[in-house]
Amino acid sequence: MNESKNLINGTKLRDNLSILSNELGLKKWDFGASISNDVSVQIDKGNPKQLKASQKSSITIRVWNDNKIGITSTSDLSKIGLKKALNSALEASYFGNTNETPDFSIAAKDELPKLERPLRKAYGVKKLMSDLIHAEEALLNKDKSIKSVPYNGFAESISERVYINSDGALRHIQSTQASLYLYARAEEPGRKPRSSGSIKVGYGAEDININECINEAASRTISHLYYKPIKTGKYLVCFKPEAFLDLITAFSNIYNARAIIDGISLSKKDSIGRKISNEILSMNDDGLHQSNFGACTFDGEGTPTQNIPIIEAGILRNFIHSEATARYFDTRPTGHGGIGSKASVSPDWPVVFKANGQTAKYPELNFKESNEEFVLVENLHALHAGIKASQGSFSLPFDGWLVKNKNKISIESATIAGDFINLLNNIIQVERNQQFTHQGVSPHIWVNELAITGDK
Amino acid sequence: MTTARLSQDFLEPHYIDDLFKKNLEELISYGISAGANFVEIFVENIESVGLLAEQDTLTSVNPSIGKGVGIRVFLGQRDGFVSTNDLSKQGLRFALDQALGMLGLDKSTQSILNFDGLSTLKDYGASKSNYLIDCPTLKESTSKLLEATHLLKKSGPHVNVRRGSYSKTTQEVVVASSDGTYCRDLRLYQSIGLNVLALDKEHRSSIGRRIGTEGKPSTLIDWDIEKAAIEINASAEKMLYAKYVDAGQMPVVLANKFGGVIFHEACGHLLETTQIERGTSPFANKLNEKIAHSEVTAVDEGLTDGAFGSIAIDDEGMETQKTTLIENGILKRFLCDRAGEIRTGHKRTGSGRRQSYAFAAASRMRNTYIEKGEYTPEQLIESIDNGIYCKSMGGGSVGATGQFNFSVEEGYLIKKGKLAEPVKGATLIGEAVEVMPRISMCANDLDLAAGFCGSVSGNINVTVGQPHIKVDSITIGGR
Numbered sequence: 049m050n051e052s053k054n055l056i057n058g059t060k061l062r063d064n065l066s067i068l069s070n071e072l073g074l075k076k077w078d079f080g081a082s083i084s085n086d087v088s089v090q091i092d093k094g095n096p097k098q099l100k101a102s103q104k105s106s107i108t109i110r111v112w113n114d115n116k117i118g119i120t121s122t123s124d125l126s127k128i129g130l131k132k133a134l135n136s137a138l139e140a141s142y143f144g145n146t147n148e149t150p151d152f153s154i155a156a157k158d159e160l161p162k163l164e165r166p167l168r169k170a171y172g173v174k175k176l177m178s179d180l181i182h183a184e185e186a187l188l189n190k191d192k193s194i195k196s197v198p199y200n201g202f203a204e205s206i207s208e209r210v211y212i213n214s215d216g217a218l219r220h221i222q223s224t225q226a227s228l229y230l231y232a233r234a235e236e237p238g239r240k241p242r243s244s245g246s247i248k249v250g251y252g253a254e255d256i257n258i259n260e261c262i263n264e265a266a267s268r269t270i271s272h273l274y275y276k277p278i279k280t281g282k283y284l285v286c287f288k289p290e291a292f293l294d295l296i297t298a299f300s301n302i303y304n305a306r307a308i309i310d311g312i313s314l315s316k317k318d319s320i321g322r323k324i325s326n327e328i329l330s331m332n333d334d335g336l337h338q339s340n341f342g343a344c345t346f347d348g349e350g351t352p353t354q355n356i357p358i359i360e361a362g363i364l365r366n367f368i369h370s371e372a373t374a375r376y377f378d379t380r381p382t383g384h385g386g387i388g389s390k391a392s393v394s395p396d397w398p399v400v401f402k403a404n405g406q407t408a409k410y411p412e413l414n415f416k417e418s419n420e421e422f423v424l425v426e427n428l429h430a431l432h433a434g435i436k437a438s439q440g441s442f443s444l445p446f447d448g449w450l451v452k453n454k455n456k457i458s459i460e461s462a463t464i465a466g467d468f469i470n471l472l473n474n475i476i477q478v479e480r481n482q483q484f485t486h487q488g489v490s491p492h493i494w495v496n497e498l499a500i501t502g503d504k
Numbered sequence: 505m506t507t508a509r510l511s512q513d514f515l516e517p518h519y520i521d522d523l524f525k526k527n528l529e530e531l532i533s534y535g536i537s538a539g540a541n542f543v544e545i546f547v548e549n550i551e552s553v554g555l556l557a558e559q560d561t562l563t564s565v566n567p568s569i570g571k572g573v574g575i576r577v578f579l580g581q582r583d584g585f586v587s588t589n590d591l592s593k594q595g596l597r598f599a600l601d602q603a604l605g606m607l608g609l610d611k612s613t614q615s616i617l618n619f620d621g622l623s624t625l626k627d628y629g630a631s632k633s634n635y636l637i638d639c640p641t642l643k644e645s646t647s648k649l650l651e652a653t654h655l656l657k658k659s660g661p662h663v664n665v666r667r668g669s670y671s672k673t674t675q676e677v678v679v680a681s682s683d684g685t686y687c688r689d690l691r692l693y694q695s696i697g698l699n700v701l702a703l704d705k706e707h708r709s710s711i712g713r714r715i716g717t718e719g720k721p722s723t724l725i726d727w728d729i730e731k732a733a734i735e736i737n738a739s740a741e742k743m744l745y746a747k748y749v750d751a752g753q754m755p756v757v758l759a760n761k762f763g764g765v766i767f768h769e770a771c772g773h774l775l776e777t778t779q780i781e782r783g784t785s786p787f788a789n790k791l792n793e794k795i796a797h798s799e800v801t802a803v804d805e806g807l808t809d810g811a812f813g814s815i816a817i818d819d820e821g822m823e824t825q826k827t828t829l830i831e832n833g834i835l836k837r838f839l840c841d842r843a844g845e846i847r848t849g850h851k852r853t854g855s856g857r858r859q860s861y862a863f864a865a866a867s868r869m870r871n872t873y874i875e876k877g878e879y880t881p882e883q884l885i886e887s888i889d890n891g892i893y894c895k896s897m898g899g900g901s902v903g904a905t906g907q908f909n910f911s912v913e914e915g916y917l918i919k920k921g922k923l924a925e926p927v928k929g930a931t932l933i934g935e936a937v938e939v940m941p942r943i944s945m946c947a948n949d950l951d952l953a954a955g956f957c958g959s960v961s962g963n964i965n966v967t968v969g970q971p972h973i974k975v976d977s978i979t980i981g982g983r
Binding site: 096102106136137143198311434441461466 | 595899
């Protein structure tokens with residue numbers, strides 16, 4: 049990886065597209081392109097298992113033809129590839145949706161926010177491999193019950209994105225990123241094997257705290273080794289930050305303008321200003337938050353990334369928008385659009401926090417200190433299967449503990465179920481301390497009376 | 505595919521000729537002379553189009569074009585894999601050097617192996633060159649899809665959101681490797697989905713159905729949209745007022761077709777050598793032992809005509825086959841790819857599959873199903889006093905230690921041997937080793953359903969299937 053040189057020649061791409069689109073009589077076009085170089089290693093019992101690298105490029109071109117839009121994606125950035133893609137986009141434009149034609153974002157030429165993030169030098173495959181071998185060995189030595197680390201990986205990448213349109217907008221960003229995951233398997237005679245792990249992300253491999261990852265993976269795995277079934281019933285539940293972020297992201301249709309227009313949201317067009325949660329909860333979507341190592345200063349339509357308040361003291365304050373949804377709602381795009389003939393809208397980086405000036409129903413609850421009996425939910429699984437986002441319901445397997453008088457007993461196998469809006473309204477405590485995770489920021493969140501199905 | 509050379513790329517997948525073969529041989533020779541035990545080159549050329557119709561409007565037409573190469577090099581049990589869509593000589597040489605370098609090999613390494621060149625091309629795609637001509641045009645496709653969403657409105661009194669989607673992908677692959685393998689295939693995948701969201705005051709239900717085929721250009725034209733619309737609306741209507749199911753342990757009957765996802769997730773993945781290598785399968789040391797009820801015989805194959813998971817060759821160039829996994833409850837075979845064979849000693853089963861050139865192949869399922877039994881579906885229902893009938897399954901997954909879960913999209917209570925009121929919110933939870941012996945009855949109505957499976961080598965097309973089956977006891981997660 050060479051962090052000093054651009055991977056994409058944006059100017060050349062723009063000039064090529066200008067010439068080719070002129071030949072086809074297309075005056076208005078835009079495109080998003082990306083290139084990335086990735087390296088990753090996996091090991092097995094001290095030996096390298098699979099070592100991977102990839103060089104990937106892709107471009108998505110949109111053309112406007114008599115107020116109808118056509119689109120094509122291609123991995124071929126050569127002149128021949130671009131010509132083929134333009135022709136394909138032109139053909140697609142004849143089927144464009146005249147009821148909703150995306151346009152250039154009104155913010156595509158606005159000044160971008162400053163984002164000073166380091167570009168890290170690559171470790172290279174040998175260093176990644178030797179560090180991972182040492183990490184595996186250290187994790188296996190943490191406890192005699194840990195027999196293997198079946199899922200592991202150390203990866204680094206450099207990537208570049210551009211957005212360019214025929215109106216003169218030109219966006220460019222380059223970034224580096226690295227990740228380490230260790231997922232251990234522990235076994236004890238006469239008991240079921242148990243697994244858990246840890247993921248760490250950074251700008252480069254040098255930023256990854258390998259020891260912290262090892263210690264977390266070991267402690268989490270061991271903490272699940274001695275398990276008991278849980279009795280089916282309603283419980284006081286504390287969600288760890290990762291688990292709560294999983295849920296709120298899965299139900300992001302609540303604040304997604306695209307989902308609202310499409311009729312698959314739990315919110316309606318007039319839901320802004322309505323109470324959707326207990327007043328103790330606030331949440332922003334802040335793609336440029338310091339904990340977001342993959343931050344990008346613009347979205348797929350070139351709109352600058354912004355910090356958008358979503359929930360303020362339980363009140364829904366804003367939806368997230370693309371150019372087209374913002375026009376529909378008569379507001380400005382928020383930097384959450386993708387590039388498409390029907391531009392998608394996606395959340396960026398949820399930041400959950402305790403609302404200023406609000407007092408929780410049970411402010412004394414604390415996941416480390418409380419003596420109450422409660423279920424501490426560590427991870428939720430199978431979100432793709434157990435979330436009914438358009439209905440607002442969930443039924444999900446989870447890893448966690450039954451905690452009483454500060455004693456934690458791992459739960460053998462169980463699911464947690466409920467309605468998401470009810471859950472938001474039944475929040476009885478939002479702890480003060482936020483944790484930075486690889487999927488957002490949140491403190492521990494307490495909810496009363498959630499249904500848990502166990503084996504008893 | 506076109507017949508004129510389009511670019512100066514070293515490996516131009518549009519034009520497979522002597523030069524193309526010579527260039528492949530040059531790369532493989534280079535890898536072998538650097539000391540690799542085995543070199544494989546996977547060349548892919550892909551074109552697809554996705555359509556989305558919402559309510560009565562076509563809201564998205566998404567074509568995409570791509571090509572790329574995956575290079576895999578083995579040294580003993582280790583392998584290095586590099587993918588690139590830089591198909592120039594310089595780009596491919598860089599990728600190969602990178603793969604060799606991962607294994608500590610370079611041009612100066614002494615080789616003890618020879619590469620004798622590639623065999624004559626086995627062209628499994630030669631008879632399929634009319635695929636694109638025989639498929640409906642974009643105009644015909646959009647019309648059919650809009651007709652389908654319109655019919656959804658006609659037959660659904662409470663339907664609020666109607667969606668129809670269609671995707672067509674043609675994938676041309678060439679596999680060349682240092683054991684002489686040299687083959688080409690052309691694959692045509694089509695997938696059609698219908699989704700509705702029904703709404704009545706505070707009541708909501710959402711139902712989705714999907715069909716998928718391989719190698720059937722007329723799929724979209726042959727699709728019975730009226731029948732599909734009536735079925736999906738009937739399900740949505742029944743589930744609209746369903747109550748949440750009570751949690752607990754109880755017997756269940758799982759319907760045929762997509763009910764087979766339970767076997768796919770709960771057991772099938774654990775029979776892939778990818779899992780055996782990791783030591784994460786509870787069945788690793790159970791070959792020729794009883795792991796399921798004697799009613800259960802299960803297979804994985806790539807042969808069923810038109811099925812979504814059918815393949816002429818796998819992505820490592822091996823011809824497909826029918827693999828009996830479990831016979832009358834006895835574990836007979838694992839699904840094995842090349843890396844699995846090298847690392848576990850099990851023989852390859854033509855199961856090396858990958859989403860695209862960007863993934864190394866891994867042992868994956870194709871069309872996987874439990875064989876039919878001797879009972880009627882009604883006999884299964886009648887045998888239960890108090891349980892659940894899972895008519896339609898949502899998705900599911902299996903954890904690192906074999907725990908599985910599946911959501912039930914459309915479920916009904918069984919009371920005293922008869923179907924009763926609909927219930928929602930049910931999740932089936934368990935572990936394969938515990939549930940497989942509890943499949944006590946298999947009906948005589950085996951049928952298959954298309955799906956997508958995500959795992960180590962990406963998202964691939966598969967078929968799941970089974971007859972109606974009865975599981976004596978399983979945990980139902982609910983409220």
